[in-house]
Amino acid sequence: MALKAGIVGLPNVGKSTLFNALAKANVEAANYPFATIKPNTGIVAVPDVRLDKLTSMFKPERKIAAAIEFFDIAGLVKGASKGEGLGNQFLGHIRECEAIVEVVRCFGDPDIIHVEQSVDSKRDMEIIDLELAMADLEAVKRRKDKVATKAKTSKDVSTMFEYETLAKFEAQLQQGLPLRSLTLSEPEQAYGFLEIHMLTLKPILFVANVSESDIIAPEVNKEYQAVIDYAKAQNAMAIPISCALEAQIAQLDDEEQMAFLSSYGLNTSGLDRLVHASYRLLRLATFFTVGADECRAWTFKLGMKAPQCAGIIHTDFERGFIKAEVYHYDDIIKHGSEAAIKVAGKLRLEGKEYRVQDGDVIFFKFNV
Secondary structure: OOEEEEEEOOOOOOHHHHHHHHHOOOOOOOOOOOOOOOOEEEEEEOOOHHHHHHHHHHOOOEEEOOEEEEEEOOOOOOOHHHOOOOHHHHHHHHHOOOEEEEEEEOOOOOOOOOOOOOOOHHHHHHHHHHHHHHHHHHHHHHHHHHHHHHHHHOOOHHHHHHHHHHHHHHHHHOOOOOHHHOOOOHHHHHHHHHHOOOHHHOOEEEEEEOOOOOOOOHHHOHHHHHHHHHHHHOOOEEEEEOHHHHHHHOOOOHHHHHHHHHHOOOOOOHHHHHHHHHHHHOOEEEEEEOOOOEEEEEEEEOOOEHHHHHHHHOHHHHHOEEEEEEEEHHHHHHHOOHHHHHHOOOOEEEOOOOEOOOOEEEEEEEOO
16 A cells, blocks of 8 residues: 655645655756646655664565655646646646645745745645635536436435535535535545545645755744644644755765754754655554565555455455464564564464554464
8 A cells, every 4th residue: 555645736836846856856847837747756665764673683685665656746826727727637637646745835036936926825825725626616516416306306315415415515615615624524524535536635735845044943934834824724734844955865875864964953854754744644554574585564544454454465365364463563672583572472363353553563364
């Protein structure tokens, strides 16, 4: 299971610069709108010191990290929902993603054109929200028209639920407001997200792109503060990153990166914070499989049971699931080996109802 996140924003806010740093790819980062027409994609390993330590203990032939797939989607502009710029094409690319990473410009630079002629992070976020809301509104109206007659003439419970949910969505979207700021029941949430793929229901992470000088103390940047306030109002997440700085860091080896970060008074790169924040965005976690051949991190959604996690490795594992031998990463760090874990009584046999925890080390038993 890999998270697919689309990087969006107005033109020239730093999207492609951020993507270049993430994927260490040579994506064009030009100083004009629509430099990115097709969504560039990059697979990014999830940094995890736990996997590194397990690998040093088991000394396997290979180490495989969990991964996130990022899509660099071209800049949206006012009127994108009506086809302005290359709007409809870009909105389609966003619809294919599970989460949205919205880059918001929070720095001033006269040499970098702003499509709205000035830096105003709140205005920019409102533009993106409005375009996504209008695209959702159009989809909701089409669907509502299709079920309206049946809803009025039939007492079918599922049809009535669909019609009433669409009416609720429509009232919110007509105000230009995202659906994520609505209080929704689980069935309404599932319908909007899974059935009709509402853009404004997708989990969103706001990335405040600040200058190199502001990254040490971003709270002094009023545009960053506006991003934080806007995110809180939507129950969303926001983090500060200097995309220009991250582009420089990405060109260095690990040792050089640490020295470079230290010179800015930082412990971790913005990219690491972005990847981990993206994980939290979708309530993702990691379990591990270990052995002489391979140590591997696997991504799962919190709340998944052991057979479902077994199925992430292979469908046969889920179909023929018998038991799972489980211990936690913390226990092997404390006791030093699997043999010592067994002596300490920390190795458990879990069945089909066990909900896997972040940091579990698992060996699945199955028979097909």
